[in-house]
Amino acid sequence: MTRTIHVTLDINGEMHSLDVEPRVTLLDALRDHLELTGTKKGCDQGQCGACTCHVDGQRVLSCLTLAAQVEGRQVTTIEGIADDDGTLHAVQRAFLEHDAFQCGYCTPGQIMSAVACIREGHAGSDAEIREYMSGNLCRCGAYNSIVAAVREAAELTAGVRQKAEAA
Amino acid sequence: MRDFSYTRASSTEDARKAALEAGAMILAGGTTLLDLAKCGVAEPDQLIDISHIRGLDGIAVDDRAATIGALAKMSAVADHPEILSAFPAVSQSLSLAASQQLRNMATIGGNLLQRTRCPYFRDPSTFPACNKREPGSGCSAIGGVTRNHAVLGTSEYCIATYPGDLAVALVAFDAEVNLGTRTVSVEDFFLAPGDTPEKETVIAPGEMIMGISIPVSPAARHSTYLKVRDRQSYEFAAASAAVGLEFETDGKTVRGVRVALGGVATRPWRARAVEQALVGKVLTEEAIASAAALAMEGAVAHGANRYKIELAPRVIARALQTVGGLA
Numbered sequence: 001m002t003r004t005i006h007v008t009l010d011i012n013g014e015m016h017s018l019d020v021e022p023r024v025t026l027l028d029a030l031r032d033h034l035e036l037t038g039t040k041k042g043c044d045q046g047q048c049g050a051c052t053c054h055v056d057g058q059r060v061l062s063c064l065t066l067a068a069q070v071e072g073r074q075v076t077t078i079e080g081i082a083d084d085d086g087t088l089h090a091v092q093r094a095f096l097e098h099d100a101f102q103c104g105y106c107t108p109g110q111i112m113s114a115v116a117c118i119r120e121g122h123a124g125s126d127a128e129i130r131e132y133m134s135g136n137l138c139r140c141g142a143y144n145s146i147v148a149a150v151r152e153a154a155e156l157t158a159g160v161r162q163k164a165e166a167a
Numbered sequence: 168m169r170d171f172s173y174t175r176a177s178s179t180e181d182a183r184k185a186a187l188e189a190g191a192m193i194l195a196g197g198t199t200l201l202d203l204a205k206c207g208v209a210e211p212d213q214l215i216d217i218s219h220i221r222g223l224d225g226i227a228v229d230d231r232a233a234t235i236g237a238l239a240k241m242s243a244v245a246d247h248p249e250i251l252s253a254f255p256a257v258s259q260s261l262s263l264a265a266s267q268q269l270r271n272m273a274t275i276g277g278n279l280l281q282r283t284r285c286p287y288f289r290d291p292s293t294f295p296a297c298n299k300r301e302p303g304s305g306c307s308a309i310g311g312v313t314r315n316h317a318v319l320g321t322s323e324y325c326i327a328t329y330p331g332d333l334a335v336a337l338v339a340f341d342a343e344v345n346l347g348t349r350t351v352s353v354e355d356f357f358l359a360p361g362d363t364p365e366k367e368t369v370i371a372p373g374e375m376i377m378g379i380s381i382p383v384s385p386a387a388r389h390s391t392y393l394k395v396r397d398r399q400s401y402e403f404a405a406a407s408a409a410v411g412l413e414f415e416t417d418g419k420t421v422r423g424v425r426v427a428l429g430g431v432a433t434r435p436w437r438a439r440a441v442e443q444a445l446v447g448k449v450l451t452e453e454a455i456a457s458a459a460a461l462a463m464e465g466a467v468a469h470g471a472n473r474y475k476i477e478l479a480p481r482v483i484a485r486a487l488q489t490v491g492g493l494a
């Protein structure tokens with residue numbers, strides 16, 4: 001017997017109501033029910049990071065999260081990090097500048113992971129960036145450019161913060 | 168993934184009662200359970216989500232012990248300033264595990280109960296024989312690909328490695344698991360496979376992990392977790408060691424020492440023989456090397472995992488040199 005449940009999800013600040021089977025993951029809810037296909041499915045088993053989203057500001061894997069589990073939480077996807085006027089997030093700009101991708105399949109997950117990595121304060125050195133970004137695999141091997149992009153975005157963010165504090 | 172129903176528990180009593188129903192399983196972070204449901208290993212009819220229960224994620228350290236709620240996240244415990252200073256090996260065992268995304272999801276209770284990564288266990292359709300999954304069906308690993316299987320605590324029924332890192336640090340420092348109505352040491356919580364490899368812990372139906380506590384000690388404060396693996400990050404241990412040291416006032420004679428091993432045994436493994444060989448000795452490289460060799464007494468290799476018998480004592484030795492200031 002297929003049972004469905006009603007869930008209300010807060011995604012990128014918008015409320016969405018949907019009927020899903022309890023076993024539907026947040027990843028499948030986003031891609032198949034809400035047409036938010038920016039979040040990618042790589043391994044579907046917690047091993048690649050392509051499906052990284054934020055739940056209450058923390059980076060998590062949407063392939064190992066049930067949609068039902070995040071009711072009452074705030075979900076942010078790659079579609080939700082640019083400004084409303086379309087201005088790209090500093091991390092998105094840095095990825096473009098450094099050409100931090102080839103095929104681009106891992107990129108939304110890399111960017112969501114990097115935004116959180118910088119916010120956590122885990123982007124202090126290249127070694128720290130490599131360690132704290134290790135949950136995001138890139139089959140094209142764009143790692144060096146990814147590290148450079150994260151470092152630049154981290155420096156930019158720190159600079160902006162310093163200026164704001166000084167003002 | 169098979170169809171199941173979903174219930175959100177609002178209290179631990181709720182959860183414990185609901186979990187008693189046939190086919191019901193507790194869902195915390197989901198990083199083990201949903202993964203195994205996708206592999207076809209876990210086949211729950213009903214998931215009882217405990218992740219919304221309030222007040223079970225506390226982390227507190229006083230002058231006697233650290234007390235950590237079952238729902239505290241791995242990342243929160245790893246980065247907690249007092250855990251970092253009073254229990255560095257515990258913090259490191261968490262920050263060197265999985266990835267930051269998984270650590271943000273995974274809970275301390277779920278972490279202890281993670282299942283083996285034995286590839287035969289994880290693939291029921293290709294390998295029906297697995298005593299842990301299907302008691303009495305045999306073991307596909309024995310005689311198969313065994314690079315990551317255990318060399319300590321094995322039986323003819325199962326040689327699967329306990330894969331977790333945190334529990335290794337916990338057994339080194341005499342931590343306890345709070346099961347609600349009783350408390351057991353983390354060391355006694357985990358069972359060797361024997362002839363019942365399907366039974367991995369002493370947790371009983373209707374029980375839930377409520378939290379853990381770790382006594383404060385000089386050795387825990389002066390500790391490290393060394394994890395050696397096939398790639399530098401985001402990988403399970405080939406061999407790991409949690410060690411802690413306390414010197415006499417001369418600063419070189421060992422008063423107390425703790426050693427536990429991961430990645431090589433069927434359960435988190437306290438290496439008491441190594442500890443006993445070092446107490447009262449001046450810590451030198453030679454003393455460390457001869458003590459570390461004792462950790463492998465009784466080890467049994469199964470083909471490709473033989474390297475662990477040589478690797479594990481080296482990991483212990485390096486970790487002891489590091490905390491002892493010899494490295």
Ligand SMILES: Cc1cc2nc3c(=O)[nH]c(=O)nc-3n(C[C@H](O)[C@H](O)[C@H](O)COP(=O)(O)OP(=O)(O)OC[C@H]3O[C@@H](n4cnc5c(N)ncnc54)[C@H](O)[C@@H]3O)c2cc1C
Nearest residue numbers: 195196197198199200264265274276277278280331332376
């Ligand atoms: C790709 C990958 C890499 C990993 N690498 C590592 C690593 O390097 N080192 C490491 O140590 N771990 C690693 N892990 C394992 C990870 O740490 C565990 O999956 C996680 O800690 C489990 O916690 P959870 O809250 O997600 O548990 P869940 O999946 O929710 O639950 C796990 C089990 O515990 C039961 N359960 C949960 N909470 C309770 C409770 N309070 N009381 C009673 N029963 C409960 C559930 O019913 C289930 O059977 C890795 C996992 C993945 C997917």
Ligand code: SF4
Nearest residue numbers: 285297298306325326
């Ligand atoms: S080692 Fe244990 S878990 Fe692996 S196949 Fe054998 S019985 Fe199953």
Ligand code: FES
Nearest residue numbers: 042043044049063
């Ligand atoms: S799709 Fe989620 S980690 Fe690979």
Ligand code: FES
Nearest residue numbers: 102104138139140
């Ligand atoms: S750019 Fe192709 S996988 Fe990373």
